[in-house]
Amino acid sequence: MPANTIHMAESSDKRFTDVVGVDEAKAELEEIVLYLKDPRRFTRLGGKLPRGILLTGPPGTGKTLLARAIAGEAGVPFFYTSGSEFEEMFVGVGAKRVRDLFREAKQRSPCIIFIDEIDAIGGSRTQRDQQSMKMTLNQLLVEMDGFEQNNGVIVIAATNFPEGLDRALVRPGRFDRRVSVPLPDINGRLQILELYSSKTKLDKCVDLNVVARGTPGMSGADLANLINQAALKASLDGANAVTMDTIEWAKDKILMGAELKNAVISEETAKMTAYHEGGHALVALKTDGADPIHKATIMPRGHSLGMVMQLPEGDQKSLSRKQMLARLDVFMGGRVAEELIFGADNITSGASSDIYQATSLARNMVTQYGMSSKVGIMFHDLSTNAVGGQTKSKIDDEVRLLLEQSYERATALLTAHRHDLETIAAALMEHETLSGAEIKAILSGKGLTNRNKPKPGVLQRAAAARSVQQ
Ligand SMILES: Nc1ncnc2c1ncn2[C@@H]1O[C@H](COP(=O)(O)OP(=O)(O)OP(=O)(O)O)[C@@H](O)[C@H]1O
Ligand SMILES: [Zn+2]
Numbered sequence: 001m002p003a004n005t006i007h008m009a010e011s012s013d014k015r016f017t018d019v020v021g022v023d024e025a026k027a028e029l030e031e032i033v034l035y036l037k038d039p040r041r042f043t044r045l046g047g048k049l050p051r052g053i054l055l056t057g058p059p060g061t062g063k064t065l066l067a068r069a070i071a072g073e074a075g076v077p078f079f080y081t082s083g084s085e086f087e088e089m090f091v092g093v094g095a096k097r098v099r100d101l102f103r104e105a106k107q108r109s110p111c112i113i114f115i116d117e118i119d120a121i122g123g124s125r126t127q128r129d130q131q132s133m134k135m136t137l138n139q140l141l142v143e144m145d146g147f148e149q150n151n152g153v154i155v156i157a158a159t160n161f162p163e164g165l166d167r168a169l170v171r172p173g174r175f176d177r178r179v180s181v182p183l184p185d186i187n188g189r190l191q192i193l194e195l196y197s198s199k200t201k202l203d204k205c206v207d208l209n210v211v212a213r214g215t216p217g218m219s220g221a222d223l224a225n226l227i228n229q230a231a232l233k234a235s236l237d238g239a240n241a242v243t244m245d246t247i248e249w250a251k252d253k254i255l256m257g258a259e260l261k262n263a264v265i266s267e268e269t270a271k272m273t274a275y276h277e278g279g280h281a282l283v284a285l286k287t288d289g290a291d292p293i294h295k296a297t298i299m300p301r302g303h304s305l306g307m308v309m310q311l312p313e314g315d316q317k318s319l320s321r322k323q324m325l326a327r328l329d330v331f332m333g334g335r336v337a338e339e340l341i342f343g344a345d346n347i348t349s350g351a352s353s354d355i356y357q358a359t360s361l362a363r364n365m366v367t368q369y370g371m372s373s374k375v376g377i378m379f380h381d382l383s384t385n386a387v388g389g390q391t392k393s394k395i396d397d398e399v400r401l402l403l404e405q406s407y408e409r410a411t412a413l414l415t416a417h418r419h420d421l422e423t424i425a426a427a428l429m430e431h432e433t434l435s436g437a438e439i440k441a442i443l444s445g446k447g448l449t450n451r452n453k454p455k456p457g458v459l460q461r462a463a464a465a466r467s468v469q470q
Helices: 023-037 039-044 063-074 083-088 094-107 130-145 186-197 208-213 220-236 244-257 267-286 321-342 349-367 389-416 418-431 436-443 458-469
Strands: 009-011 052-056 077-082 111-116 153-159 177-180 293-297 307-310 433-435
Touching: 023 039, 023 052, 023 063, 023 153, 023 177, 052 063, 063 077, 063 111, 063 153, 077 083, 077 094, 083 094, 094 111, 094 130, 094 153, 186 208, 186 220, 208 244, 220 244, 267 293, 267 307, 267 321, 267 349, 267 389, 267 418, 267 436, 293 418, 293 436, 321 349, 321 389, 321 418, 349 389, 389 418, 418 433, 418 436, 433 436
Parallel strands: 052 153, 052 177, 077 111, 111 153
Antiparallel strands: 009 077, 293 307, 293 433
């Protein structure tokens, strides 16, 4: 096949309603649709557009689908390519392909060029032929630099590894708008499950809220697959509807097939994480000098099962001793909560990063900030041999003391407010993510007011209506 006929424009029948649970990304992309519908009018009215848009996020979260939906909404041609495709057939033709692609796209404008896995040409690793890749990448940069604002071609690229991209690609005037397409939260998962089960007959025992709660870490593609597998199994079994058991079966099947096994967490782990993060949050809330909580979450991300994010107030170039002690206490809060609720035998390794951070802070207090009377106001450089054995052990004693006292303060605090800890943990298990304000509202008994809780979808409402009737 001659290289210049390889790029065929598709017409997309996808719409924004086909992509759910990623509302923020959709909102950010809406103006692109307006632009594509009438590029000249848009720019005449003063609209400024990014040249290229980078969709970032884990596999299967709907990046390709979103790009197709933009084309569908705007009614413009969609050129699909993937980074690996440029090089895979004949090494060295990548640059020519890029040139051909853009030429064709300009002829069909307004239109969308979508480049999946852009890291395959724009990344630094895994390339067989560095020289050829560079030429491909350079050609892409040349094409993008040659764009005029109103020529009607929008380039959208997707990657799972934005960090690995060549700097030149993300410079202003190139892929200068980044839109994140994250794994869906509980509400998003519910919407995706509803979308894909709308054409499937569900038994009334199926509560998609429960399924959504039990599938953290799954992407949209996983959830679509979950419903599909369950429907297949039900029809093979000759059943006339998908039951909760069938869904459990499908979930196991998917988890076994994927590395997701670690990503999707068990109910038990979720509970442990909820108390752990709840412990951090409650100590932060009740300790004078601690930074305010931005949010707490038990959504797994990377290697972490959850986290509490704090927002330091103002611009903190230096911290007081009181603020440092508060930080130590907040670090301790996670482990202390685990121990308090589940017993000393059941504490987990989940606190290892907390312990590491607390220890480094305590050590800095002793060796760099002159905050230990026993060690004195003196800088000790532990990375050299300049610190004698006796001093070293004195330093260790002081660090240990700081950590132990902090552990005791956190234990006293969480023991006294155990009920609040349970309230936060329960709310985290229900909602996965809570803002600082929401945590305060829950503790003051106000509950969550204007939060878009997982709304009972059509199917649940129907199921609820059925169960009331019976
Ligand atoms: N948010 C979503 N809403 C509806 N369907 C989704 C969503 N996310 C994923 N899907 C389903 O999963 C399929 C795969 O998603 P898609 O190819 O768009 O993911 P991607 O983010 O481009 O993944 P990759 O990084 O692996 O290319 C879609 O065709 C769709 O069926
Ligand atoms: Zn922790």
